[in-house]
Amino acid sequence: MILSKRGASLIAPAASIGVFILLWGIISLNVSAEFLPSPLAVVKEALRLLHANIGGTSLWGHIGWSLRRVLIAFFLAILLGLPLGLYMGWNRVCEKIVSPIFEVLRPIPPIAWIPIAILWLGVAEGSKIFICFVGAFVIMILNAYTGMRYVDPLLIDAAKSFGANRTQQFFNVAVPACMPSIFAGVQNALSMAWMCVLAAEMVGARQGVGFIIIQGMDLNKPAMILVGMVLIGIIGSLLAATLRQAEKLLCPWRRELV
Amino acid sequence: MRDPIGSERAAASEALSLEIEKANYFATAARENWISFVSFALFLIFWELICRFEIVGPYQLVPPSEVVTLFIDKFSNANPDGALLYQHAAASLGLALAGFLAAVVIGVPLGLFMGWYPAVNMTARPLFDAIRPIPPIAWIPIAILWLGIGTPAKAFIIFLAAFVPCVINSYTGIRLTNPVLIRVARIYGASNWETFVKIGIPSAIPMIFTGMKLSLNAAWTTLVAAELLAASMGLGYLIQLGRRLARPDIIIVGMLTIGFLGALMSWLLTRIEARFASSRRLT
Numbered sequence: 001m002i003l004s005k006r007g008a009s010l011i012a013p014a015a016s017i018g019v020f021i022l023l024w025g026i027i028s029l030n031v032s033a034e035f036l037p038s039p040l041a042v043v044k045e046a047l048r049l050l051h052a053n054i055g056g057t058s059l060w061g062h063i064g065w066s067l068r069r070v071l072i073a074f075f076l077a078i079l080l081g082l083p084l085g086l087y088m089g090w091n092r093v094c095e096k097i098v099s100p101i102f103e104v105l106r107p108i109p110p111i112a113w114i115p116i117a118i119l120w121l122g123v124a125e126g127s128k129i130f131i132c133f134v135g136a137f138v139i140m141i142l143n144a145y146t147g148m149r150y151v152d153p154l155l156i157d158a159a160k161s162f163g164a165n166r167t168q169q170f171f172n173v174a175v176p177a178c179m180p181s182i183f184a185g186v187q188n189a190l191s192m193a194w195m196c197v198l199a200a201e202m203v204g205a206r207q208g209v210g211f212i213i214i215q216g217m218d219l220n221k222p223a224m225i226l227v228g229m230v231l232i233g234i235i236g237s238l239l240a241a242t243l244r245q246a247e248k249l250l251c252p253w254r255r256e257l258v
Numbered sequence: 259m260r261d262p263i264g265s266e267r268a269a270a271s272e273a274l275s276l277e278i279e280k281a282n283y284f285a286t287a288a289r290e291n292w293i294s295f296v297s298f299a300l301f302l303i304f305w306e307l308i309c310r311f312e313i314v315g316p317y318q319l320v321p322p323s324e325v326v327t328l329f330i331d332k333f334s335n336a337n338p339d340g341a342l343l344y345q346h347a348a349a350s351l352g353l354a355l356a357g358f359l360a361a362v363v364i365g366v367p368l369g370l371f372m373g374w375y376p377a378v379n380m381t382a383r384p385l386f387d388a389i390r391p392i393p394p395i396a397w398i399p400i401a402i403l404w405l406g407i408g409t410p411a412k413a414f415i416i417f418l419a420a421f422v423p424c425v426i427n428s429y430t431g432i433r434l435t436n437p438v439l440i441r442v443a444r445i446y447g448a449s450n451w452e453t454f455v456k457i458g459i460p461s462a463i464p465m466i467f468t469g470m471k472l473s474l475n476a477a478w479t480t481l482v483a484a485e486l487l488a489a490s491m492g493l494g495y496l497i498q499l500g501r502r503l504a505r506p507d508i509i510i511v512g513m514l515t516i517g518f519l520g521a522l523m524s525w526l527l528t529r530i531e532a533r534f535a536s537s538r539r540l541t
Contacts, residue, residue, distance in 0.1 A: 099294060108517035112493075234391070
């Protein structure tokens with residue numbers, strides 16, 4: 001019984017993916033390759049792109065450009081957003097000062113910053129990093145702030161009665177207590193930055209994974225777009241998996257919730 | 259445990275002290291609200307001054323007073339983008355809501371069935387997991403290639419963006435149904451379907467609402483992206499045009515409208531949730 005269940009849980013996913021690819025193949029036979037290329041054509045295109053020159057840069061070069069933008073913005077967002085969010089949650093005066101401005105800017109999607117970022121920083125690297133930064137920064141602040149506000153007051157009181165001063169309460173009790181919320185924020189921030197870099201590169205760039213799929217659209221090559229999409233999905237998953245590993249190392253007590 | 263009445267009393271006093279703390283917090287919070295007003299006013303004055311003294315050029319930033327003037331003007335003046343502000347807003351809202359509603363109607367039941375019936379889960383899950391890591395924005399080029407640059411392409415992209423959180427959250431919600439409740443229903447002779455409808459779905463409602471909020475957010479963000487790339491109407495088009503004309507005032511009015519409408523929609527959904535979820539909460 002258990003064995004057959006395990007067998008089913010292995011066969012069913014394979015079967016469903018298989019049927020999907022089969023259906024895709026059948027449909028692609030009946031429409032033009034300009035509309036939907038066959039699965040085989042997509043694999044061939046992927047192999048071709050591995051060594052091809054796409055708009056002056058190799059495939060790996062494009063990936064490198066995108067990762068560079070994302071990671072710079074991501075670390076800047078952590079560096080600035082984390083302390084600010086934590087301090088907003090800790091100190092009411094700081095919260096009162098920052099929150100009205102933050103509340104006006106928060107609901108604006110980072111993608112809506114693209115036009116003004118281009119006016120401010122040009123179409124070069126600056127505007128793209130800025131957009132990813134905005135996306136990651138807002139999430140970092142929100143998570144750090146919320147985590148800090150939900151720290152169990154009992155923990156702070158306990159620290160107080162053991163004679164901890166304000167700084168010790170903050171660094172030794174409050175900050176570790178909101179680690180899970182911070183880590184959730186770090187993960188969301190990275191995936192948001194990844195989405196933003198894509199949007200920024202699609203609006204105007206000569207390098208990056210977003211450029212690959214826009215190039216595919218301009219050249220009317222759906223196989224190239226599909227390869228780009230799969231690539232984007234894989235890199236996004238790898239980034240998320242890396243962070244999950246980091247979280248397991250840095251806050252092991254959260255393991256059961258992952 | 260030996261003294262149930264005593265522990266109850268302790269719990270009650272703890273709850274009371276928590277209430278007091280909360281009341282105190284809000285009292286001081288209200289007293290300190292002037293800090294927020296001052297901070298926001300300083301922000302606006304600073305912004306006005308750096309523009310007035312031309313520390314930044316007029317093609318980069320305009321003072322807030324001009325933003326307000328343009329905002330009022332955009333209700334009666336269709337230039338230079340060919341439509342009034344509320345027409346752009348209506349075009350965007352209509353598309354976002356259409357995509358969002360379609361995603362809710364299809365995604366929520368799919369998530370619920372995936373969570374309740376292992377067979378559905380095993381078939382749909384692999385495909386879903388394969389599609390999920392691709393950001394909805396990455397679908398824009400292929401959607402344009404398939405459906406043209408009109409409304410169907412945008413509706414499709416928004417649908418995809420809103421679909422994923424709907425499925426994930428209703429799936430998680432129904433998987434978190436308290437097994438005791440399910441067993442009780444079974445003991446009283448409920449069929450699997452009855453248990454699903456009367457126990458599973460109601461207990462998943464809070465998670466479904468969380469998913470809908472995330473969906474709405476994703477729909478709105480993705481709509482802006484789609485309109486930036488291909489549109490002749492809508493708020494995303496408005497800000498993109500502002501960039502081409504180097505008119506920061508248009509961009510800022512557009513951005514603030516986008517932010518305001520997004521916040522308004524999530525607020526409305528929270529109100530609906532409060533009314534709907536509280537009347538049939540299962541604990």
